[in-house]
Amino acid sequence: MSERKPAPPGRGRAANIFDVARLAGVSHQTVSRVINDLPNVRPSTRARVEQAIAQLHYSPSPAARALVTKRTRTIGLVTPGISDYGPTSIAMHFNFAARAARYAVESVSTPPADPKSFRAVVDGLLRQRVDALVLVVVDVEVLELVRNLDLSIPVVIAASTARRSPGIVSIDQYRGARAAVRHLSEIGHTRILHVAGPRNATDATERVRGWRDELAEHRLEIVPPVFGDWSAASGYRLGTELDIEPGAAVFVGNDQMSIGLFSALRERRLRVPEDVSVVGFDDIPEAGYLFPPLTTIRQEFDTLGGLIMQKVLIAVEESNPPTEDTPLPTHLILRQSTRPVDD
Template sequence: MTDERSARSANIFDVARLAGVSHQTVSRVLNDMPNVRPATRARVEQAIAQLRYSPSPAARALVTRRTRTIGLITPAVSDYGPTSIAMQFSIAARAERYSVESVSIPGGNASAARSAVEELLRQRVDAVVIVVVDSTVLEVVRGLQLGVPLVASVSSPRRSPFIVSMDQYRGARSAARHLVELGHTRIVHLAGPAHAPDAMERIRGWRDELVAHRLEIDEPHHGDWSAASGHRLGSGLDIRAGSAVFVANDSMAIGLLSALRERGLRVPDDVSVVGFDDIPEAGYLYPPLTTVRQDFATLGELMMQKVLIAVEEPDSVTEDTPLPTHLVVRQSTSPPR
């Protein structure tokens, strides 16, 4: 009988019969799911080896009603943060033997977000993951009837079991606090776009730190995350004695450094500058940039673990504390002179 089964291509039901279990149990073993007794798992694995069973993706999907595919919605931008998050999530997904179908959409385009979700659901994804750079897009996607778990990477003061994030707020406070402790009495903020959750959390952290020290608070100047916008804002920025600038990301800080140099202002002698993200080039700028580092690899892994729990045990999903950031001090900051 075993030889007969081996002569043709064995299927999951053959494995179940040989191991004396249900095909659902075989599926749980194949997908490395919990709640399978060690002795049962060993029996199933022995049957798989004996029959030389190798499930095709289609057959696995038919039995488990899952495709082991995750839909990933990313912003159509080249910014370091969102790009790094998407890349690290894809790496984490592959490590768990999941494939990722990615769809890029313009930042705040609600209709593009709906179309992206519909496209992914047609591919029968097991979950949808979204890297959020505009709060309106998240609200649109949340309002849709997905039928599968939705996990979002988004900065927010509100907690949710299906949100993962970096602690942008405390990262911004650490940047502002560093400048205060150096002796700067006026700390200007070059912020990201007004509807970007990351930008909003960094503004909130910068403002609260200045309030805590009873320092003057100017309205933040909004850029678009690009070096060009940092250069534009830096060209007309009011720099006074004791001034420092906290910039919402390193790309804008690069533009600011260039603008200050063109104006004959020295960093850090005349003005200190702090960025955010710690892009690979940050330590090689002139001067090397003080910035706030984010652990994108850990965030990607956390997102994937959240997906796995949401797919396998949806009632077990819990809220997570935002991942910490780390201030990296370099030569672009010093006490005012």
């Protein structure tokens, strides 16, 4: 007498875990262990279950997985509600790294300088039972808030700060700024102005600090910086107001403001680099195609995104607390917007 096979799921109904169990001849608990890659399942049994899953085109729901593993394989990502190159690049490359690790990302944006809104967004993600939080922080006050969060899940913060801690990952804005100023000093500039980002921005704070310290080391005059808002429009406005003469140099807080500065200097009949050397920060894709091509500081956002995900995986899957990292290095990219003073 031949063995009777279980009936397939009815037409229009998706297979469930019990259908898989009947077809494989095991309990639904065993199917669950195979689905969630848990130990203590014989290889032959695992093979039968996997064959049944394939035959029935069974796809376990995230909710079912979460009940067994107590994990949703979802990470909450909070980003500032701005389109600036740095934060958007961090978010993009983190999403790539999370997808490669088979994690979903629940992304929420919040006003960049509003601690109350930031906290409300974090609370909302916690209610969704995410496995970890990644916070991209660009404001000094918001950074102080997130430093003091006491949560039951791992938190990784992407932010620029002089105060290092295990939960924070960053790119070294301070040393990047020093490299920019050092380059300008080495090619003979003694008056190096700074067009900075917003006063409350974490990146701008570190870049101002690096600019100031490098000038002090070379015993050069420190002219108070002027502050923009990262936009080309603010770079243009500040460029029309700068007290600048031929032979000077400008370290600009980002490439977008450098674009506006170029336009303002051109209107003032100051040539770059013949009269004024300019160094930007970020190395946006357009930087090499400006006229002249922009000397700038490159940040490796793809590496940062991978590092953030690595910290998340260690905390979630290995239950190990994050360790303190050295900020990732930047790279000086030499192009035609700077040249030696004596040329």
